[in-house]
Amino acid sequence: MMIPVIAYYVIFHYAPMYGAVIAFKEYTPIKGIIGSEWVGLRHFQDFFGSYYFWRILKNTVIISLYALCFEFPMPIILAILINELRNRKFQRFVQTVTYMPYFISLIVICGMIKDFTNSGGIINTLFTYLGFDDKAMLQKPEMFRSIYILSEIWQKIGWESIIYIAALMSIDQEQYEAARIDGASRWKQIWNITLPGILPTIVIMFILRMGNMLNVGFEKIILLYNPSTYDTADVISSFVYRKGLLEFGWSYSSAVGLFNSVINLTLLILANKISRRVSENSLW
Numbered sequence: 001m002m003i004p005v006i007a008y009y010v011i012f013h014y015a016p017m018y019g020a021v022i023a024f025k026e027y028t029p030i031k032g033i034i035g036s037e038w039v040g041l042r043h044f045q046d047f048f049g050s051y052y053f054w055r056i057l058k059n060t061v062i063i064s065l066y067a068l069c070f071e072f073p074m075p076i077i078l079a080i081l082i083n084e085l086r087n088r089k090f091q092r093f094v095q096t097v098t099y100m101p102y103f104i105s106l107i108v109i110c111g112m113i114k115d116f117t118n119s120g121g122i123i124n125t126l127f128t129y130l131g132f133d134d135k136a137m138l139q140k141p142e143m144f145r146s147i148y149i150l151s152e153i154w155q156k157i158g159w160e161s162i163i164y165i166a167a168l169m170s171i172d173q174e175q176y177e178a179a180r181i182d183g184a185s186r187w188k189q190i191w192n193i194t195l196p197g198i199l200p201t202i203v204i205m206f207i208l209r210m211g212n213m214l215n216v217g218f219e220k221i222i223l224l225y226n227p228s229t230y231d232t233a234d235v236i237s238s239f240v241y242r243k244g245l246l247e248f249g250w251s252y253s254s255a256v257g258l259f260n261s262v263i264n265l266t267l268l269i270l271a272n273k274i275s276r277r278v279s280e281n282s283l284w
Contacts, residue, residue, distance in 0.1 A: 023254040036251075043255035052239060060235040060260075064213050066149045072209060074157045076202060079164035080194055084186065095165075098158025110223035113151050114138060138224060141232040148224065148233075163205065164198055171197035203281040211268035214260050236260045 018033075023043060025036040047053055078098060085091040101109070116123040117137035128134050137143045175193045184192070218237030225233035236256060244253030276282035 020254060020258055022251050023258045025251055027251045027254075039251070043252045044259065046252065047256050047259065052234075055231065056234050056236050056239045059232060060214050060216055060237075063145055063148065063216050063235060066145060067152065067216075068209065068213070070149055071153050071156070072206070074153050075160035076164050076198070078157055079161040079168060079198075080190060082161070082165060083168045083194065084190070095158065098161065100158070101155045102159035104155075106219055107223070109151065109155060110220060113147065113224065117147060138226070139228055141229045144225065144229045144233045148220065151220070164201060167198040167201040168194065199279070200281045203275050203279055204283065207268065207271045207275055207283055210271035211264055213267045214263055 022033055022036065024038060024040060025033070026039050027033065027036045031037075082091055082094055085094065115121055118124060119134050119136050121136075124134065124137055127137070137147060171193065175197075176189055179189050179193060214236060216235045216237055218235070218241050221233060221235055221238045222241060225238065237260070240253045240257045240260075243249040243256065272282045272284065
């Protein structure tokens, strides 16, 4: 039974990692991966010394921290709020409404964001009444990160809350009955029963998030940004896309992507190690 699973990971996940070797070569399609010339760490040195290095690293870290601080807790809060609803029909209605944005195509999502934030769009019009100018919001570098994070929360909050709702279902209901008999308020029940009950799930999801800390989704960034917002919107993944696919710098973009992966792996190991010492919850 395990053979198909092992074969899947070997063929589609581990075997392609061999291609990362082109980060240390001057790859050309004619010579292939094996025949291309070795250049050592030259592409890494070029990247670290380039004008773009600090800009894309800063943007990637800031957007990732925004996501960790604002996007990560929202599904937990939503799951707890849904769990507190006593009207089952309304509970299912809220779940359905919050799940729906996740199933909308990213192209459609980005089109909606552009329409709403363009000059004359519904969101931009509301901001205009508050005293802001009528310029398209995605043309303003200072607003790009906020729009990106808010759209991520709107799109994913319902879907990501599923795992926390499942964790809430596993909590022994007799604990709540005993707390109610003792006179505990709803807030004290959440604080002393609900949160400790889903804490292991929160910790595991946090560790997994740290493993993708710098993997800001390049698809949405590419669909939303423009040259006027590069200063705040350009991240490592979008830079890799431009260098690799638009400018044919395969080896250079591979070096940048490899650097990103090493940072993510380091963060994952550190988060797992700290979690194991502090809470005894860890991936391994």
